[in-house]
Amino acid sequence: MDILGLFDLPRWAATIVFFLLTVCLYTWYKQSYFKRMGIKQRKTLFFLGDMVDIVKKGIGYLDLQDYKKYGKTFGTYTGNRPTLVISDPEIIKQITVKQFDKFTNRSQMINLPEFWKSAVSLAEGHTWRNIRHTLSPTFTSGKMRHMGPYLQRCLDVFHEVLDKKIQECPEGFDIDSAVRGYTMDVICSTGFGTEVSAQTDPDNPFNKHAKAALTFNPVSPTFLFLVFFPDIAGAFPKLFPTNFVPKDSLDFFIDASKSFIAERKNSSSKHRDLLQLMVNAQIGEDEKTPNETRTQGLTDTEIIANSIVFMLAGFDTTASTIAWMLYELAMNPDAQEKLINSIDQEIGESKLSYDNVFNMRYMDMVMSETLRVHPIVQRINRDASEDIEINGLKIKKGMDCTYCPSILHFAEEYWDEPNKFDPERFSPENKDRINEYAYMPFGLGPRNCIGMRLAQLEVKMTIISLLQKYRIHKTDQLQVCTLCIVL
Numbered sequence: 001m002d003i004l005g006l007f008d009l010p011r012w013a014a015t016i017v018f019f020l021l022t023v024c025l026y027t028w029y030k031q032s033y034f035k036r037m038g039i040k041q042r043k044t045l046f047f048l049g050d051m052v053d054i055v056k057k058g059i060g061y062l063d064l065q066d067y068k069k070y071g072k073t074f075g076t077y078t079g080n081r082p083t084l085v086i087s088d089p090e091i092i093k094q095i096t097v098k099q100f101d102k103f104t105n106r107s108q109m110i111n112l113p114e115f116w117k118s119a120v121s122l123a124e125g126h127t128w129r130n131i132r133h134t135l136s137p138t139f140t141s142g143k144m145r146h147m148g149p150y151l152q153r154c155l156d157v158f159h160e161v162l163d164k165k166i167q168e169c170p171e172g173f174d175i176d177s178a179v180r181g182y183t184m185d186v187i188c189s190t191g192f193g194t195e196v197s198a199q200t201d202p203d204n205p206f207n208k209h210a211k212a213a214l215t216f217n218p219v220s221p222t223f224l225f226l227v228f229f230p231d232i233a234g235a236f237p238k239l240f241p242t243n244f245v246p247k248d249s250l251d252f253f254i255d256a257s258k259s260f261i262a263e264r265k266n267s268s269s270k271h272r273d274l275l276q277l278m279v280n281a282q283i284g285e286d287e288k289t290p291n292e293t294r295t296q297g298l299t300d301t302e303i304i305a306n307s308i309v310f311m312l313a314g315f316d317t318t319a320s321t322i323a324w325m326l327y328e329l330a331m332n333p334d335a336q337e338k339l340i341n342s343i344d345q346e347i348g349e350s351k352l353s354y355d356n357v358f359n360m361r362y363m364d365m366v367m368s369e370t371l372r373v374h375p376i377v378q379r380i381n382r383d384a385s386e387d388i389e390i391n392g393l394k395i396k397k398g399m400d401c402t403y404c405p406s407i408l409h410f411a412e413e414y415w416d417e418p419n420k421f422d423p424e425r426f427s428p429e430n431k432d433r434i435n436e437y438a439y440m441p442f443g444l445g446p447r448n449c450i451g452m453r454l455a456q457l458e459v460k461m462t463i464i465s466l467l468q469k470y471r472i473h474k475t476d477q478l479q480v481c482t483l484c485i486v487l
């Protein structure tokens with residue numbers, strides 16, 4: 001092929017050159033989006049965006065560094081997909097609370113298969129409102145009061161598991177895997193009234209499949225296509241569906257949920273858990289009216305999708321929080337001693353209950369500070385449903401608006417000595433000084449964490465019960481690894 005009379009290229013080579021030029025132009029155009037909007041943007045690798053830096057440095061570290069460099073608002077790209085990172089509490093308040101009707105949905109980087117759109121964490125618009133409205137009563141303080149005995153049963157087994165480990169390895173052991181088995185038992189027991197023995201069986205399929213489901217593969221071809229060519233993938237969602245849970249793990253959880261539901265329908269005992277609430281709200285798939293008018297009721301698919309989401313969301317988050325709190329108590333013996341003293345004074349040998357656990361002020365301070373320095377979810381996002389301007393910031397329809405606990409929990413503007421673990425920040429005298437839109441371990445506004453109360457009860461009850469019997473020490477083999485959760 002003759003190119004402008006300058007040189008001759010074989011047709012196949014010309015096609016490749018043309019394709020590469022088009023990809024470069026497309027990338028250049030996509031990755032200059034924020035520049036065109038007059039917003040500072042992170043320096044990223046051409047085509048790859050910030051993907052390499054995220055893998056190398058960790059998303060939390062990267063976001064905090066760029067906040068220091070670029071200020072409260074900057075843009076970044078995952079591949080060619082833009083994300084607007086917002087760290088101004090006033091704008092975050094508008095997005096999460098005041099103008100929530102324009103930011104109801106989470107922005108999805110992947111093309112969700114239909115099944116997942118029935119899960120509360122991933123559902124959109126009216127479907128989300130209906131599901132959230134139906135499920136919320138599970139987590140009222142009244143319902144939580146009934147969870148104590150279920151939790152206590154799991155805790156008794158947890159103590160047995162720990163006693164055995166202490167006997168086998170008196171010089172120290174990795175507590176992380178024991179905690180994960182324990183939190184899986186807790187969510188299956190409190191949510192579904194089912195004992196799955198995840199703590200006592202090291203090869204338990206619930207743990208194995210939950211781990212597989214939560215391990216995201218960033219180099220899967222469909223995901224890469226989605227981030228590099230978001231416009232093409234977005235225009236043909238059925239051609240590029242992303243199953244973020246491997247098929248065998250998804251099948252396992254679908255079968256487990258179906259058997260929980262069938263068992264419950266045949267049971268004559270009275271239950272007040274999440275599963276019962278969903279079963280009571282069940283409607284037939286054919287009764288599913290258009291989303292706009294439905295305000296109650298869950299179809300079979302919705303019950304199954306939500307059962308799976310609760311198992312996954314309720315297990316890793318609480319396990320990580322317990323593990324981080326044990327770490328901080330080992331690293332801060334004064335805080336551990338103070339917590340032990342307040343447990344002795346306020347609870348002593350009494351049975352643990354929702355009321356005595358939630359009334360423990362110092363426990364609450366330690367948990368709040370642990371989640372400040374170790375926010376489990378590092379990025380939280382909302383999708384703009386229309387063009388909008390907030391405090392001078394122009395946001396385009398469809399923009400992924402992200403706010404980051406990993407930035408705001410460490411910003412010197414809002415916290416003195418942010419790297420120091422100091423539960424006193426959350427004391428009744430100091431608490432009023434905290435900017436409520438600069439602290440968000442459970443997210444903010446109507447779409448915050450639905451399981452927050454259960455998580456608080458579980459984590460506090462576990463730590464109190466452990467400190468009633470054990471002391472936590474750091475060993476020479478201590479290994480700390482961080483995980484990254486983005487919602």
Ligand code: HEM
Binds near residue numbers: 120440487
């Ligand atoms: C310490 C433990 C936990 C932490 C730190 C945590 C954190 C979060 C965060 C940051 C969000 C996003 C909120 C937002 O977008 O504003 C979230 C959402 C959610 N969490 Fe949790 N979570 C925890 C435990 C749990 C538990 C135990 C459950 C279930 C029993 C749960 C179920 C959910 C669900 C279903 C959503 C999505 C809510 C919606 O979209 O309406 N979480 N969580």
